[in-house]
Amino acid sequence: LLSPQDLAAHDLVPQLLTAGVRSLKIEGRLKTPEYVANTCQHYRAAIDEALAGRARVLSDSQRDELELSFSRGFSPGWLSGCDHKMLVPGRSSAKRGILLGTVEAVRGDALLVNLHSPLATGDGIVISGDRFADKEVGGRVYELFQDGQKVPRVDRGRAFIGLQRGVLIGKQFPEGTTLFKTDDPQLTKRLRRTFESADPQRRVPVDVDFFATVGQPLRLVARVPAVSKPDHPTALPIAVEVLSQFVPEVARRHPISSETLAEQFGRLGGSVYRLRTLHAQIEGEPMVPHSVLGEMRRTLIEQLDAARTTSPLPCAQAPVAARMVSQAVMSPQVSDSTMPPTLRVLCRTLAQLDTALEAGVSNVITDFHDIREYRLAIDRARTAGANIELATLRIHKPGEDGLFSALEKRQADGWLVRNLAAMQYCQQHGIPFACDFSLNVTNPLTAEQLWNWGATRVTAAYDLNRDQLIELVRGLGWGDRIEVVVHQHMPMFHMEHCVFCSVLSPGKNKTDCGRPCDRHDVKLVDRVGAAHVLHA
Helix, strand or coil: CCCCCEECCHHHHHHHHHCCCCCCCCCCCCCCHHHHHHHHHHHHHHHHHHHCCCCCCCCHHHHHHHHHHCCCCEECCCCCCCCHHHHCCCCCCCCCCEEEEEEEEEECCEEEEEECCCEECCCEEEECCCCCCCCCEEEECCEEEECCEECCEECCEEEEEECCCCCCCCCCCCCCCEEEEEECHHHHHHHHHHHHCCCCCCCEEEEEEEEEECCCCCEEEEEECCCCECCECCCCCEEEEEECCCCCEECCCCCCCHHHHHHHHCCCCCCCEEEEEEEEEEECCEECCHHHHHHHHHHHHHHHHHHHCCCCCCCCCCCCCCCCCCHHHHCCCCCCCCCCCCCCEEECCHHHHHHHHHCCCCEEEECCCCHHHHHHHHHHHHHHCCEEEEECCCCCCCCCHHHHHHHHHCCCCEEEECCHHHHHHHHHHCCCEEECHHHCECCHHHHHHHHHCCCCCEEECCCCCHHHHHHHHHHHCCHHHEECCCCCCCCCCCCCCCHHHHHHCCCCCCCCCCCHHHCCCEEEECCCCCEEEECC
16 A cells, blocks of 8 residues: 555656756665666666657557566656556556466366466466465466477467466466466576676767868867757757877878777777767878877867766855854854753643643644644643744655745744755745755754754754764864654654545545545554554
């Protein structure tokens, strides 16, 4: 229920480039080199086609190859809008491979199957079953029979699959049980060839015009295909010029020739370039040492690398200076280690807030599911004479600034900000703020930057162990403005996918789900039987 299908944005590459995207990150953590090679080559082809004004659509065989490397099923993620049922069908939590067909019967060490996709001897297969109960059966295909003949490959139709002896003993599968192909040795072998070679196989073609005249400095002009840039999406081919300080004299025995130039500038191995054409304009039988040509070749590669690097998109402006920053923030003083610590209690419900106030807590932070309850929380804190801060959401997305406005109307004593958007809003509206652990304060540079932007205090990141935390505090000398979380029930993780909407509603997103999260308490039971509370 929490395992999304894999984001496959291959078909959306033209729209991504049009939207201004200039870099695609391929998720390769805990994946094989073959997965990386397979995925990158298909996205590389899609990008090249898009830059040429064409759209590349994956064929069925290409999609099968991608699914074989790793796939829990493909989806466009959130790029095509919010549809919780589409993102997480809730059928599988791990790689399944390609759906091959269905099982009809078991015959000794062989399966009678009805195949919808090709299968060859040596391929890996798995028969659907209860993975958690270790009831999935699979292995390598030892033999294939179709129409009574032993064959190396079956494209589709009814066939017998021979597995390792003993794998199917005592196994019975209901007719129609699905069968998946999990591995293709031939595909793996082909992919390995693309990265086991020491020389890159995909190269950028270079066209060179070389000018050599007796008594004049050497010069060359090189051109490569254009790289699309944000400010020039239909750029002309890139051209660079290399000038040498060497002035050739008339050769006594071996004047430079077009053949020698082509040989020298064809030595681009180890770079991403290959010499496509070389046109030489030679006048007066000049003599040029190979060392000079080698130096020009190295300069050429450097200039091409620099010219082909895409310009970075302009960074967002740094947050503006806070309108209301206390003098204590601007002029920090080393804290007195004898001062008692300040305890702040974060409350997630009104009941928790009441308990904290009754216990005499004088500094509280509220982090409610329903921000409409903040008005009651502030009234109760004011009555008790306690200082109260409001926590912002962890994740802030475009179009949600109204949530900040709603918090500002409550006129709390300050905010606990969880992201830079909330911090910037506080700066612009003169709201005192502290920074939560999600701002990742692990070193003095980060702490000082947040203080300079107006934070009254910062929370140390959870990455720090005891010794690192003490080192941070001593290095800053601002111990009274560094907060440490003493105790917290940590969420296992945050995710955009809404299980409430996906499972308890006929709708597909918050516009039509009917908010079942307001009416139901939900716990998810894991494979060892532990129940985990689910919050929307």
